[in-house]
Amino acid sequence: MEVMKVLHMNKGDGETSYANNSAVQGKIITTAKPVIEEAILGILCETFPESIGIADLGCSSGPNSLLVISEIIDIIHAKCRNLGRPSPEFRVSLNDLPGNDFNSIFESLPAFFKKQKQEKGIGFGRCYISGVAGSFYDRLFPDKSLHFVHSSSSLHWLSQAKTVATKKLKEKLVRFCGEIKIRKVPPALETNATPAALNKGKIYISKSSPQCVLDAYSLQFQNNFLIFLKSRAAEMVAGGRMVLSLMGRRSIDPTTEESCYQWELLAQALMSLVTERLIEEEKLDSFNAPYYAPCPEELKMAIQKEGSFIIDRLGHFEIDWDGGVEELTNTTLLPLSRGQRVAKTVRAVVESMFELHFGKAMMDLLFARYAEMVDDYLSKNRAKYINLVISIIKKDN
Numbered sequence: 001m002e003v004m005k006v007l008h009m010n011k012g013d014g015e016t017s018y019a020n021n022s023a024v025q026g027k028i029i030t031t032a033k034p035v036i037e038e039a040i041l042g043i044l045c046e047t048f049p050e051s052i053g054i055a056d057l058g059c060s061s062g063p064n065s066l067l068v069i070s071e072i073i074d075i076i077h078a079k080c081r082n083l084g085r086p087s088p089e090f091r092v093s094l095n096d097l098p099g100n101d102f103n104s105i106f107e108s109l110p111a112f113f114k115k116q117k118q119e120k121g122i123g124f125g126r127c128y129i130s131g132v133a134g135s136f137y138d139r140l141f142p143d144k145s146l147h148f149v150h151s152s153s154s155l156h157w158l159s160q161a162k163t164v165a166t167k168k169l170k171e172k173l174v175r176f177c178g179e180i181k182i183r184k185v186p187p188a189l190e191t192n193a194t195p196a197a198l199n200k201g202k203i204y205i206s207k208s209s210p211q212c213v214l215d216a217y218s219l220q221f222q223n224n225f226l227i228f229l230k231s232r233a234a235e236m237v238a239g240g241r242m243v244l245s246l247m248g249r250r251s252i253d254p255t256t257e258e259s260c261y262q263w264e265l266l267a268q269a270l271m272s273l274v275t276e277r278l279i280e281e282e283k284l285d286s287f288n289a290p291y292y293a294p295c296p297e298e299l300k301m302a303i304q305k306e307g308s309f310i311i312d313r314l315g316h317f318e319i320d321w322d323g324g325v326e327e328l329t330n331t332t333l334l335p336l337s338r339g340q341r342v343a344k345t346v347r348a349v350v351e352s353m354f355e356l357h358f359g360k361a362m363m364d365l366l367f368a369r370y371a372e373m374v375d376d377y378l379s380k381n382r383a384k385y386i387n388l389v390i391s392i393i394k395k396d397n
């Protein structure tokens with residue numbers, strides 16, 4: 001499965017849309033704001049560009065896309081006001097995969113600009129916002145054009161669901177394997193078999209997954225993240241900063257519940273449909289979530305290996321699976337059970353991929369089952385996502 005072609009958040013503003021079901025991701029953005037602020041002020045301490053290049057990678061659509069940009073402009077504007085100097089010109093790029101609902105972002109721009117003009121006197125003529133369709137696992141921007149890069153809730157998506165053992169990749173893996181103390185290349189990769197064939201009844205890493213599945217996922221992440229860093233290194237100015245927040249885990253062990261149990265329950269919901277012969281077992285076995293929740297050491301290792309960035313800050317915070325009830329006052333989600341809210345959040349993100357693989361007709365039933373299973377799990381467990389936040393600085397060349 002090539003993620004570039006199939007992944008997009010649910011479009012529009014309907015009941016199952018990402019726009020209406022992204023409060024959890026919105027809370028992640030707000031929680032990481034102090035790190036964003038520290039990074040931007042760090043840039044402005046060193047240099048005060050007249051025109052500042054900003055990119056949000058994996059912007060999606062809905063309220064969060066412009067929330068980040070508004071926060072960034074606020075921080076820069078407040079600093080300029082303190083210093084008694086005019087705000088720079090803002091060159092803002094919103095990036096996502098080509099299937100993203102860019103139209104709905106563009107449609108909300110007039111209201112966004114009106115608000116910026118009223119509150120800060122910044123409108124067209126000082127702030128240029130464009131959409132950039134493409135994968136962040138590739139070059140997206142001209143050389144040395146960006147001062148600040150942000151990405152939230154996006155980098156845990158891999159570029160593909162299975163790792164294909166090309167000769168070049170195998171050589172890379174052998175080098176990595178030495179470094180992360182895996183004694184040999186994972187058999188899944190050696191034989192060209194997909195991790196799925198070895199991960200029966202599961203759609204992501206699970207307690208029962210063989211070691212080679214864990215290794216294949218980790219190596220795919222390392223490979224993707226290295227390309228990501230290399231691409232941004234070329235696009236950013238020296239002293240430029242990047243704040244990335246993504247799903248992750250605290251432990252080195254990738255099978256802990258905090259990093260994979262949401263997928264475990266989704267696999268159980270799918271399995272219940274297999275038992276009822278509504279989905280073929282083979283369909284379940286051949287689906288691998290193109291997702292990976294890394295630990296801080298994996299981020300550090302890739303950054304050190306790539307070599308263009310200094311780590312300024314690396315931390316984590318917890319987020320409730322349903323984002324926390326306090327966020328939901330005034331939303332239509334409040335009357336729902338916690339399981340139903342979690343299911344709606346997850347559905348808005350994964351439905352495009354699931355629909356393609358398991359069929360559109362199964363979606364309502366699948367996510368209803370999932371909601372019940374999540375409710376049951378939450379009645380006995382304290383379920384939190386772990387969100388890693390890293391702030392890095394581009395070295396002088």
Ligand SMILES: C[S@@+](CC[C@H](N)C(=O)[O-])C[C@H]1O[C@@H](n2cnc3c(N)ncnc32)[C@H](O)[C@@H]1O
Pocket residue numbers: 007008009022025026029057058059060061064065095096097100134135136137151152153154155157158159349
């Ligand atoms: C869960 S959404 C997060 C959106 C937004 N940043 C937020 O916090 O609400 C993840 C986004 O990452 C995008 N994405 C995933 N892989 C990508 C890639 N390789 N290049 C660009 N965008 C990607 C998805 O299309 C999706 O819109």
